[in-house]
Amino acid sequence: MSVHYTNIDRSHVFAEKTLRDTAFGNGEMKDKAKKSTYRISVPANFSFRHTVESHGWYDLAPFRYDPQKSELAYTFRPANGSPEAVRIKEAKGALSLTVFGEAARTEVIAAVKHIMRLDEPLDEFYSLISQTPGLDWAANANAGRLLRSSTVYEDLVKSLCTTNCSWALTKKMVTNLVELLGEPSADGSRAFPTASAMAARPESFYRDEIRAGYRSSYFAEMADSIASGRVDPEKWLDADMPTPELKKEIKKVKGVGDYAAENLLKLLGRYDGLALDSWLRSGFYKKHNRERKCPDRKIERHYSKFGKWRGLAIWCDMTESWFDEK
DNA sequence: GCGTCCAGGTCTACC
DNA sequence: GGTAGACCTGGACGC
Numbered sequence: 145m146s147v148h149y150t151n152i153d154r155s156h157v158f159a160e161k162t163l164r165d166t167a168f169g170n171g172e173m174k175d176k177a178k179k180s181t182y183r184i185s186v187p188a189n190f191s192f193r194h195t196v197e198s199h200g201w202y203d204l205a206p207f208r209y210d211p212q213k214s215e216l217a218y219t220f221r222p223a224n225g226s227p228e229a230v231r232i233k234e235a236k237g238a239l240s241l242t243v244f245g246e247a248a249r250t251e252v253i254a255a256v257k258h259i260m261r262l263d264e265p266l267d268e269f270y271s272l273i274s275q276t277p278g279l280d281w282a283a284n285a286n287a288g289r290l291l292r293s294s295t296v297y298e299d300l301v302k303s304l305c306t307t308n309c310s311w312a313l314t315k316k317m318v319t320n321l322v323e324l325l326g327e328p329s330a331d332g333s334r335a336f337p338t339a340s341a342m343a344a345r346p347e348s349f350y351r352d353e354i355r356a357g358y359r360s361s362y363f364a365e366m367a368d369s370i371a372s373g374r375v376d377p378e379k380w381l382d383a384d385m386p387t388p389e390l391k392k393e394i395k396k397v398k399g400v401g402d403y404a405a406e407n408l409l410k411l412l413g414r415y416d417g418l419a420l421d422s423w424l425r426s427g428f429y430k431k432h433n434r435e436r437k438c439p440d441r442k443i444e445r446h447y448s449k450f451g452k453w454r455g456l457a458i459w460c461d462m463t464e465s466w467f468d469e470k
Numbered sequence: 471g472c473g474t475c476c477a478g479g480t481c482t483a484c485c
Numbered sequence: 486g487g488t489a490g491a492c493c494t495g496g497a498c499g500c
Binding site for chain 1: 477478479480481
């Protein structure tokens, strides 16, 4: 997911000032909001840091991440209510959640489980890679859970924002969407805009305000189809169809091609596709092909031995250096 | 400061 | 099925 990945600048991981300025919204508003804390257990093979920093999503609004405190904040929208901010922190083999708002406990926990992928079984993947030099690190570190948003719709829009542009532009487009269309929570931070809020804006808004360029018509069309119910991305999560068929379904959304569809499929828990983009390709050339370009077919052959896990295998293979001890 | 070039993924038209 | 060109932005570069 170059998504995450295109031209990613990981120096921001330590951009403490920026994080502190924006981490948890308006302090005064936060003080007035109802505060609840919960604790949820995590699987034995779960790593907070490797999940949060698995790809660039933590750097996109409405996520806020403070690596110094190992704290991830996210503003989401409960099914029937106003947006609420939740802080997620590791706490001795569990996760500690602090919520500012009135959301039901079950709803908060369900959202965090979805975001952090706590119910995703990775034992088979770890067993497969643990004997593979160069990939065994991921099994040892419990890496491989790819952070996702609270809804498939949000991940779909973000995926579109990663296509054909630098990471800086991706961040800008997502930030603009949240700041200009997202509804504020009690702590002042904003949730990702609803499809209805997006559908209410004309194409010119996306071109002039969001700075989405030629993607503007895609945003407008996508939002309209989702708001009207013609497309329901949440159904893709439990779709009872083979991955190639689901990929075709996803690609019906204008603006979503092979890369974006396969990237979204990874966030749905299907790793059959590699989601190749320029960043992954250049990483492969450097690591496995003596820095020389090669056809995608060669990359696909290289990872074919990982079967249905190949998309996760290439991602772990290319991101190992992100977690080198600093 | 201005103009030019380039990278990035998808769509459309064409072969 | 494969390929070329257009789409748009922002960064890099030269002047």
